Amino acid sequence: MSPTVGPVSRDFNPYSDNGGTILAIAGEDFAVVAGDTRQSEGYNIQTRYAPKVFRLTDKAVLAVNGFAADGNMFVKKVKQRLEWYRHAHGKDMQLRAIARMIQTMLYAKRFFPYYVYNILGGIEEDGSGAVYSFDPVGSYEREACRAAGAAQSLVQPFLDNQIYFKNQTPAIDAPFPRHLPLSHVLSIVTDSFTSATERHIEVGDGLEIYIILAKGKTLSGLGLDGVKGLSEVTSTVDDSDGSASEGESLAEGERIFVLRRELKKD
Amino acid sequence: MDHFPTNWGRPRNEAVDLYNTYPLHLRPDNGTYGRPKDSFEEGVQRTRQPIVTGTSVLAIKFKDGVIVAADNLASYGSLARFKDIQRLHAVGTHTVIGAGGDMSDFQHIQHDLDSLIISEFSEGDGHALGPAEIYEYLSQVMYARRSKMNPLWNSILVGGWKDGKSFLGYVDLIGTTYSASTLATGYGAYIAQPLLRKAVEGRENELTEEEAVKIVEESLKVLFYRDARSLNKYQIAIVNEKGVSISDSRIAPTEWSFAEGIRGYGAQTQ
Numbered sequence: 311m312s313p314t315v316g317p318v319s320r321d322f323n324p325y326s327d328n329g330g331t332i333l334a335i336a337g338e339d340f341a342v343v344a345g346d347t348r349q350s351e352g353y354n355i356q357t358r359y360a361p362k363v364f365r366l367t368d369k370a371v372l373a374v375n376g377f378a379a380d381g382n383m384f385v386k387k388v389k390q391r392l393e394w395y396r397h398a399h400g401k402d403m404q405l406r407a408i409a410r411m412i413q414t415m416l417y418a419k420r421f422f423p424y425y426v427y428n429i430l431g432g433i434e435e436d437g438s439g440a441v442y443s444f445d446p447v448g449s450y451e452r453e454a455c456r457a458a459g460a461a462q463s464l465v466q467p468f469l470d471n472q473i474y475f476k477n478q479t480p481a482i483d484a485p486f487p488r489h490l491p492l493s494h495v496l497s498i499v500t501d502s503f504t505s506a507t508e509r510h511i512e513v514g515d516g517l518e519i520y521i522i523l524a525k526g527k528t529l530s531g532l533g534l535d536g537v538k539g540l541s542e543v544t545s546t547v548d549d550s551d552g553s554a555s556e557g558e559s560l561a562e563g564e565r566i567f568v569l570r571r572e573l574k575k576d
Numbered sequence: 577m578d579h580f581p582t583n584w585g586r587p588r589n590e591a592v593d594l595y596n597t598y599p600l601h602l603r604p605d606n607g608t609y610g611r612p613k614d615s616f617e618e619g620v621q622r623t624r625q626p627i628v629t630g631t632s633v634l635a636i637k638f639k640d641g642v643i644v645a646a647d648n649l650a651s652y653g654s655l656a657r658f659k660d661i662q663r664l665h666a667v668g669t670h671t672v673i674g675a676g677g678d679m680s681d682f683q684h685i686q687h688d689l690d691s692l693i694i695s696e697f698s699e700g701d702g703h704a705l706g707p708a709e710i711y712e713y714l715s716q717v718m719y720a721r722r723s724k725m726n727p728l729w730n731s732i733l734v735g736g737w738k739d740g741k742s743f744l745g746y747v748d749l750i751g752t753t754y755s756a757s758t759l760a761t762g763y764g765a766y767i768a769q770p771l772l773r774k775a776v777e778g779r780e781n782e783l784t785e786e787e788a789v790k791i792v793e794e795s796l797k798v799l800f801y802r803d804a805r806s807l808n809k810y811q812i813a814i815v816n817e818k819g820v821s822i823s824d825s826r827i828a829p830t831e832w833s834f835a836e837g838i839r840g841y842g843a844q845t846q
Contacts, residue, residue, distance in 0.1 A: 321624060324722050324750055349754050354765050356746070357754040379719055379751035422723075 329512030632764030641816030707736020719751030
């Protein structure tokens with residue numbers, strides 16, 4: 311028998327924290343997934359534009375936050391698995407199946423984890439908006455909203471108050487709504503990020519908000535006509551000029567839009 | 577002595593069993609958690625810390641190209657050991673890389689990329705690797721090595737030009753990647769990056785080559801005054817439509833007469 315190797319001390323640390331914050335909110339027939347675009351290490355801003363939110367299918371968007379190298383590798387592997395699924399089955403994987411797949415992929419590396427917090431947003435088979443949140447080793451649950459990353463502790467309490475109406479008492483004859491309208495959700499998202507940018511040094515530079523609409527829904531139907539900086543990224547639409555051309559879309563199923571906003575750069 | 581030939585680094589594949597030691601999964605040292613897969617594992621060394629090191633690398637985009645710069649020093653701790661080391665390396669026709677960190681790891685990367693370029697050339701399929709492909713390859717190598725806890729101890733900038741578009745990317749020993757119009761590694765990230773951003777951000781499509789060279793040379797000079805592991809002898813690589821050109825070593829004139837008047841620095845005794 312060859313001798314077994316004892317513990318070896320190493321000063322090499324394979325992880326880093328690249329800051330930033332992500333956030334997702336589910337509506338009745340839409341989901342919103344957002345993230346800032348700053349990538350940092352310690353007090354250094356590495357770049358002002360490194361996306362953390364990725365379109366997976368026409369009904370699923372994934373936000374990754376934590377160690378950027380792990381995040382990019384993880385997204386790459388999730389996209390690869392979804393492509394294999396598409397080749398095998400001739401359709402896109404459902405949202406709840408993607409969520410379970412992500413848990414399996416994260417847990418597969420339980421003893422050398424991907425140091426990333428994932429938030430998956432999209433449209434469920436029944437047409438409802440959904441958000442799934444994960445921890446780095448794969449624990450997950452479906453929720454109505456979730457913030458993660460550097461400013462989670464600043465944003466999540468705000469969402470608890472504004473989405474779940476925690477610590478609020480309804481006026482008589484005016485119960486809290488079960489679902490918020492898209493325009494209202496978007497203003498909560500932008501306010502969350504401008505506030506986080508003010509108070510957290512690792513948040514800022516740019517904001518990318520992905521909006522996933524259920525089948526048959528339109529932006530104008532949701533009161534979002536002519537908003538600046540909005541472009542459609544649904545796979546069946548090749549809108550290369552970047553402007554959202556409502557009504558001209560060829561998409562029959564779910565649709566995805568990106569809304570880009572500047573954040574303070576200091 | 578390990579008496580199991582398949583443990584000597586031979587294929588551990590059930591289809592290839594040169595020494596007829598099947599069933600492989602019953603072999604004492606294979607597949608058992610915590611045991612070495614390789615009986616010579618104890619003799620294998622990894623980069624635990626950089627030894628002969630290079631310091632910062634700087635890079636910026638300008639109107640019709642990119643510029644990457646690094647000095648010629650390879651330090652051995654605080655000793656300025658080698659003063660004529662080239663830390664910039666052309667890969668293919670339109671890409672250049674510049675590295676800080678362990679210089680032997682960097683030279684290994686140079687060999688690796690050179691073989692890659694040769695094998696791609698040998699395909700003769702009319703395709704060539706551009707900066708984006710080389711950057712992706714390098715990033716995957718760096719991330720794979722960190723995941724084996726056996727990193728290549730470098731911070732690398734990749735600069736390039738293809739199809740009328742400039743390319744700049746960063747990758748380091750843990751596989752972190754990012755792109756920006758100004759990049760700086762090591763000490764340069766603290767000292768030069770603010771200067772570069774102030775001079776370049778928002779002007780990427782206006783800066784001429786001469787202006788870009790001036791900005792980088794000025795930043796290198798500031799680094800030389802403040803970074804004790806740097807040298808005022810450096811090279812500049814420019815990548816544009818015409819390809820890569822790495823300059824000969826240049827020496828920056830420096831001024832130290834002010835030191836005389838600084839208390840604790842010059843000749844004063846009290």
